[in-house]
Amino acid sequence: MNNAEVMNVCPDSSLLHLRVVMIGAGRVASHLAPALASQGVQFCQVYSRTAEAAEALAEVIAAANHSLSKPEAIHQMDALTREADLYLVSLTDQALLSLLPQLVSGREQALWVHTAGSVPLSCFQGLTLRGGVLYPMQTFSKGVPVDFSLVSLFVEASLPADLLLLERLAALLTTHVHRADSRQRKALHIGAVMACNFANHAYALAQYWLEQQGLPFEAMLPLIDETARKVHQLKPMEGQTGPAIRQDQAVMASHIELLHDYPQLQAIYRQLSQSIIDLEKTKSNQD
């Protein structure tokens, strides 16, 4: 594998002459596409189910790089160009799997790339030889900008030349570009669910509980910041604090008692406390 192969995929040796279509206008698409555009990547079309969403993202992409022409916003699949080099698909997993055959049809020669953590590369099997994945390890919220230079991007592709192309594309955004096969990517996605979705749920439980008590959730913010900051210095399994890791039964019992009107909170308090104790035992057995 050498650069010549990359040249074959992208003959002018530049990512900036790729004709790219963004399929989807949700959270991932609306962060990823403008970030790529700001680095000079040319989007020729944006597809979304609704004309409004497609138009809105096309405008954001155009605003991200004034030297490029604004992509065409489309909301009907028939209008998808057959002339693009790269189709970047950021849809829900279900939509991706159900729409892919229709999307790829007549566009089999292009490179098709999805951005999902838990959809294997094999989703492209039988549809195109040139499948790929560009998985950003980040959580995206509408309207909250993301600094991609801090984000890890995991790439996979059916063809070696396309893998190199995706690595180069990803490298426009960050130095943290890694290869990961479909199983590793799913394992990473599970890690992300735990470290991000479950951590946010822990914050949400605190918010719900404190609001019920008429107490300010905002008092938690320095604590949340410090807990997140600390894992940069001390791995979380080593830095666990609180009554469960101390096996302080008296405090845990008094907390469970104060939660008595909230059986769901009681249950999750018990389950997470037990899980902290269990993980510590597992760790001790390994040491």
Next chain:
Amino acid sequence: MNNAEVMNVCPDSSLLHLRVVMIGAGRVASHLAPALASQGVQFCQVYSRTAEAAEALAEVIAAANHSLSKPEAIHQMDALTREADLYLVSLTDQALLSLLPQLVSGREQALWVHTAGSVPLSCFQGLTLRGGVLYPMQTFSKGVPVDFSLVSLFVEASLPADLLLLERLAALLTTHVHRADSRQRKALHIGAVMACNFANHAYALAQYWLEQQGLPFEAMLPLIDETARKVHQLKPMEGQTGPAIRQDQAVMASHIELLHDYPQLQAIYRQLSQSIIDLEKTKSNQD
């Protein structure tokens, strides 16, 4: 209640002439005492069960403010001075409750203050009329400095004059000083267990899982940072993402399947996913 009462407690109208004893040399003590010392608070003694811990904290306190004399390090309760104005007790909840009678005996005229979230003010009942609480809403790790100016401090005291004194003392460290009674403080502590201890456990689950898979936990750090940062803008119940909140059964099932060799991880993945769904229902019913 007026300033005259504060004067009675602290006749020279200055917190800087209080004679303070630090009882305990653990995580809270070793952050709080140096922070107060750096603002000019004079510690005359530091007590710990071990001579080494007492001496180490005495040195940190001395280093925090070179214009003050180094506190005496003691490890025998008999050596506790009876001349101090304020005894600040940061012990484990059990040690606090079991040692308090012995500690206070002969020193009943002083102000006794603990720093625990879940120990009620009534722990001082029958021992001294002048009990108080100074509860910092933060997680402390040995060797990791804490910026108290960002931390909320919750105060409570038996006597109005002592409450004012504690408010003034706390105000040396932060503008975020609030009164909270014992029930509110315990409710805040429960919130802190959720937002901090449970969130860190979510990180720890990710660490354990990824290490088992030979994948780098470090890839999670931007995600962890962004998840923590986001709650400053968007409350966590509104900002929840991931397969559970989308009720994406296919992704959850495929994750649970990949976790098949780790029944404890499978169980907690199920429990937390269900808890996310349950909390969303509770929220929808409220709206």
